[in-house]
Amino acid sequence: MNILNYSEDHMAFRQGFKQYIETHVSPHGPTWEANGIVPPDAWKRMGEAGYLCTWVPEQYHGKGLDFLYSVIVMEELVKAGQSGFMASLHSDIIVPYIASYGSDAIKEKYLPGCVSGEIITAVAMTEPNAGSDLTAMAATVVEDDNGYILNGSKTFISNGINCNLAVIAARDPKIDDPYAALSLFVVADGTPGFTKGNKLAKMGLRSQDTAELFFSDCRIPKENLLGQKGNGFMMLMEKLQQERLVCAVSAVAGAEAVVEHTIDQARSMKNAMGKPLTKAQDVTFALVEMTTRIKMARTFVDMLVADHMDGKNMVIETSMAKYHTTDTLKEITYRAMDLLGEFGLDDTSFLARSMRDGRIMTIFAGTNEIMKEICAKFMGL
Ligand SMILES: Cc1cc2nc3c(=O)[nH]c(=O)nc-3n(C[C@H](O)[C@H](O)[C@H](O)COP(=O)(O)OP(=O)(O)OC[C@H]3O[C@@H](n4cnc5c(N)ncnc54)[C@H](O)[C@@H]3O)c2cc1C
Structure with missing residues (x-):
């Protein structure tokens, strides 16, 4: 179809x-x-x-x-x-x-x-004490006659070293309501008070520069405010739908590639009895099950892409797709590793890299637990 x-x-x-x-x-x-x-x-x-x-x-x-x-x-x-x-x-x-x-x-x-x-851009929401819970954000932004002054730190920021422009979320310390306090700004690299920390060593997505960002009395011109002051939370929520869809599209494509690769390898490998792996029923059933899961995920995600292009609002569905497809990718890479054994364990192999890279996807862009929280809330549970 x-x-x-x-x-x-x-x-x-x-x-x-x-x-x-x-x-x-x-x-x-x-x-x-x-x-x-x-x-x-x-x-x-x-x-x-x-x-x-x-x-x-x-x-x-x-x-x-x-x-x-x-x-x-x-x-x-x-x-x-x-x-x-x-x-x-x-x-x-x-x-x-x-x-x-x-x-x-x-x-x-x-x-x-x-x-x-x-x-090259980055978006910085996460802080050492504010990951899933954006209302715990501590970075502050204070307005004066000349613009805004930003203070605080961000962590686990993708493109953190390369970025020459960052979208930063920070709160107005004078506003108690954490939702109404949040605003978004663009901050250019080289702005006095904006410094970059160390590149964080990660088990996967190793070529992705993930880093800490620091802001100390960083002065931002008024025109760098994105949208309206205090609308930061609303803007983040609006854009997170596409972010989750990007994750889901990538996870499905990654899972398809892993299964294709596993089938190719399995065809050329023999089991302990000297039979090609793809002639052993436990292996063929595993490959069939993996392929079935992916085909179902592909159908759902393609449908969401079509609906997204039609401008439909799909908070529940994109949250479901993000957690389901990234869990699928994770489980499929682990299963493929069991099937291919030492061949997959080679650190430089496609499968090892897919497993390392895919593993991270259940955590970023909102953890999979948070996706389920969102679904439950919007389903009225
Ligand atoms: C490679 C990578 C790149 C990243 N890039 C960026 C980036 O560019 N910009 C950015 O802003 N952030 C980025 N992040 C941060 C990422 O968004 C956070 O790691 C994520 O939101 C989770 O936050 P946390 O790690 O602080 O976990 P926590 O929020 O501390 O959560 C810890 C655990 O508790 C669970 N949990 C938390 N709250 C609940 C709840 N209410 N119900 C049930 N379970 C809960 C979580 O699911 C998780 O399992 C990146 C992270 C990684 C790993």
Whole structure:
């Protein structure tokens, strides 16, 4: 069943991007993983090739393409085992804040750079004592005649080292209601008082630079406020739907790639009795079950992508999709590892990398427990 109507143009774009990854991304993957970062030049190359922020309107130097082009970029990077190059975080999670809530001046100033890859973005909500519970955020922002003064620290921020523009959430200490106190700002690298901490060493997504950010009397101009003051929580909630969908699309693509890879490997391996693995019933049943789970997840996620493109509000469904697909990816990579044994355990193997990278997905973008909390709340339970 074809839920998403990919046109000839979409398919040509996918083919071009696959070739781009083969030539310009995959050969560098091991070095980027070893260095813990994708260098800014690689981002610029992606931008020049037209694979960043494809949806941004032409007025801001984008191509104004539909969400399916974004989906293609997400899927192909994951399928190539290059999840650490988080182009989709930049293109489809962070830049939309700037496009939706930035003033015309901010959009003119920053969007062309986001498209070209000259600007790499980060979004900073999490703090040492505020992860799932955003109301516990301690970073403060105080307004005066000249703008805003930001103080506090953020942790586990993706693109934290590379970012030259960060969307920061902070609260007004004079407002007691934690929801009404939250505002969002863009802060450019180099702003006095904005410093970056160490790159955090992670078990997965190793080429993704995750870091702490610090703000000490960091002065932000008035025009860097996104949307209305005090509307930060509402803006985050609005954009989290697409963020969860990006996770779900990536998780399904990752799981499909793992099963394809496992079937290929299993065909060429023999069990203790000298039979090809794919002739042993326990293995074939495992592969069938894994494929069934993925096909069901794919159907659900494609349907959500279609509904999202139609502008439908799907808080419950996108939360379900985020937790279900990332759990599926996690369980499938573990099962594939059991099937392939030492072959999969090789640290440099596709499967080992998929397992490490996929494992993180149940935690970021809202943990899977929080997804269930949201579903329960919106289902009136
Ligand atoms: C690789 C990576 C990249 C990240 N990138 C970013 C980024 O770019 N920007 C950013 O702002 N953040 C980022 N994060 C942070 C991420 O969003 C948080 O880790 C996540 O929200 C969970 O917060 P926490 O780790 O503080 O866990 P906690 O909130 O402390 O939760 C700990 C455990 O308790 C559970 N729990 C908490 N509250 C409840 C509840 N009410 N009901 C049931 N269970 C609950 C959680 O599910 C979890 O299992 C990133 C994290 C990782 C791992």
